[in-house]
Each structure stands twice: as C-alpha cells, then as structure tokens.
Amino acid sequence: MSGARKSKDRTATIMLWLVMALTCGMLALILAFLVSKGWSVLSWEFLTKKPRSMMTAGGISTPIVGTLQLVLVSMGFAFPVGVFTAVYLVEYAKDDWFTRALRLAVRSLAGVPSVVFGLFGLSFFVIFMGFGPSLLSAGLTLGCLALPVIVGASESALLAVPRDYRDASYALGATQWQTIRKVVLPAAFPSIITGAILSVGRVAGETAPIIFTGAAFFAPRFAKSIFDQVMALPYHVLILATAGTNIEKTRPIQYGTVLVLLFFVLGMTMTGVLWRARLRIRQRAQR
C-alpha cells in the first residue's frame, strides 16, 4: 500500500522533471542552433556598420537603430496611455456593465493576431491619419499591440497596492488624485515597469504590424524624422530569409541578426527585472 504510493510519488517527480528538462532542452537547442549558425558574423563591425552590396555584406546598424526607434515611439505612446487607462479602470470606473465591457475589450485585444494590428495601422495611421508608411505609423501600430499588455500589468499592479495606503492618505485629507499620484502609482510602479518591459520584448520582435505601416525593405540611412521609414530587425530577418538578393550567401547574416534581436530582448528583460528589484529594495528595506 505504502509502497505503491511511494512509487507513484517517485513516478510523478520523475515525470515532472522530464517535462521540465524537455522545455529547457528545447530552449537550449534553439539557442545552440542560432549561435552555431550566426556566431561567426557577430563583430563590432556587424553591429555598427550599415548593410552593403544589396544587403549581402556589411552590418545591421540601420535595423538595430530602427528597432530602437520603433520601441521608443511605441512606448512613448503605449506606456502613458496604458497606465492611465489602468488607473481609470481600477480607481475611477464604477463596476458596471460598461466597465466590464471595456475590460473584456482590452483583454480580447491581447489575443488579436498581430497581422490584424498591421492592417488596422495601415488603414488608420497610414491612410486615414495621413502619416504615410513611417516610423510614426509603425511605432503607433506596435503601441496598440503593446497596450493590452501594459493595461493588464498596470491593473494588477494597482490592485495589489494595499487598501491601507489609500485609507491613510485619504484620512490625511488627500484628494483622490493626490492619493493616486503620491502613493498608489509609486507603490505600483515596479510591477508596472515589468509589464512594460515585457511588452517591449514583444514589440521589438513583431514583423506583421510593421510591414504595411513603415518598415523599409532597405534604407540607406537612419531615420531622421518620425515620418521616415525605418529598417527593423525582425523584418530584416524576414527579408534575408525570403526575399534577399542572395539568400544562401546571406544565411549567416540572417542568423546573426536573429541573435542580435534575441540578445536585445533578453537584455531588455534583464534590465527590467534588475530595475524592479532595485525599486523594491529602495521601497521596503529589510528589517
């Protein structure tokens, strides 16, 4: 009896360990594959030089800068809008059908395929607003994609701020806005930042939303204005893999670009995690 129970327990432990190993193994395999294919091209020149000879040689500085610019524009739009939407939903909205519908809408937005965002961006920002295919259009489209993630993360962060803090603030004669600005938002900030950083990872890696809205097949120089088109890392990979001038020859560049994108996203995530840890420590030092 007890023997059977013990062996079941052991089996479960082994199974769970195997599943975990499988997950980690897959990730390791992908990383190993990418490194083996692309490591050879990684160099200072690759990061700092522009593509040459119909993108079959040179570096990838234009798509790197382009992706950074897209991230900046999208966050400049989505971060404030997302955070304040969450503030509205958590602090101001009454719990009625309208609020619930709004919440549901935001949640569903997170599940919409990214190509749909691309088409929306094309018809709204590019054509209707008249921004043309540009850094601005593409950045705003990516911002729409990031919005539900930021709203969701900010909502949970705000809800996690203890009722006690709000009570203490109101009891001192604070208005609602003073309470939100001075107590609630600062307390929720570390978690909000994490949500935003995670969405940066998603924004930096998306191709579909920017193809129609502002990503350039090739651009000879960095975008100087928000109305210029930009090259972007994921789109550059797509082009090298499917529409390049010499696909076989540029395989290493393609995988090198993938690695750079991967490290970029990893770096962003790490920064976010470290930043949050620092903010947390500053707020609640150990006894």
Added chain:
Amino acid sequence: MEKDKFSVRDLDLYYGSNHALKKINLQIPERAVTALIGPSGCGKSSFLRCLNRMNDFIPGCSVSGKVELDGSDIYDANTDLIHLRRRVGMVFQRPNPFPMSIFDNVAYGPRLHGDRDRNTLRDIVEESLRVSALWSEVRDILHSPALALSGGQQQRLCIARAVAVQPEVLLMDEPTSALDPMATARIEELVRELRTRYTVVIVTHNMQQAARISDTTDFFLSGEMVESGPTQQMFTSPRDKRTEDYITGRFG
C-alpha cells in the same frame, strides 16, 4: 465645564440592508480620551469612521442623523471632506506607513496641503515625531525607509503623520491590537499625553486598556450605544446590566 467636541444625534448607519448603527446619541468631550468598547461587530469601528466620514468609501453604506463637530453637521452637503479630515485625523488598526522614508511619511500631510518650504517641513517633522515620542529613536535615520521600523515604531510614526497636519481630533481604531505588550504600553502612555492637545477617540476591544487610558467610555452592543459615562464610574458601578456583564467578562 468642559465642552463637547462632537455631538452625535440619532445616527443610523446601514451597509446595504444591514442596520449597523441604531439611533446613536452621544457627546464626545474636548481634550479628553473617549474609549469606545464592545464585542467584535458591535459597530464601534463603524461609528469611529463616521466621525471623519471614512465610511463614504464603502459601497452601499448610507448614514442618516447628525454628527456635529463644534456645532456644525459634518454630513451636511457643503462639508469640505479635505478640511474635515485635516481636522479629524485617524490612526488605523494595522500600522500603515507609506513605502517612503520616515521623513516623507510625516511630511506627506503638510505637503498635500501646500507646505513646500524645506525648513518649515523639517520643523513640522521634528515636532510631530517629538509629540509621538519617536524623535529620539529616528532622529538620525529620518531618510531611511519607514517600513524598516518595528511595528510599534511604525504605529507611532503613523501617529506622528496624523499629528503633522495639526488636527483637533485623533481617531484611533484599535491602534495596539497588532502590537506586542511593550509597544502597547508605549502607545498607551502616548495617548494619555496626547489628551492635553487633542480630542482622542479610541476604539479598543481591551477593557483594561479603556480603563487605563480613557476619561469617558461608551459601550456599544449590536449596533446600539448601551451606556456612556465617565470611565471610573463605568467600570465600578455600571448602570446597565449588559454593561456589567460585558466588563466583568461574562461575554464578548
């Protein structure tokens, strides 16, 4: 003759259909400590929160009757809640300092109300921390996080924070229930000193505490105010049988 700070008349409070306070009539004397006692759920905390209208935040809560502070009804439609809560400060059951430095916690209230000058703020912070008997312990660590203090220190910090906006009344909702006996003794000592400057209303489930620190005691039971009187008299010769049963420990 002492003056009444609060005069409560026919106060009813409902949470939805739950009649939580029934026709409460009582006076709260100025510059004295008033203790509200009674078993859990008797309405004493609800009553306390009527005095600075913190019940306004609870959905489904409705109040009727009059609560006069220095003769004017705080449930009047023209009441400025910000001004009211500045005059009537509150200390909560669990110490709830903000996740900021000790200094910023105390300066929070004055800053809300427009004090920006560094020297003024420093003076207010020092004075408030002296009033709450915390100054000597934190004078050198004013800029460290408040959450690093012990529970008892945190509660005295909350008292300093409330005092910093120069209120006339301090409401305390079981301020020692989350503290150890040593910390409790310090807070009680502090409450006795606060009476010289402020009107203090303290909710407690601890009758010894009420007997030790208060001048007046009001006994609540099932949403009604059963008996009110000088603490001395209440604990030696209660008029109501229910009060006697409660303070002699027969229930509650």
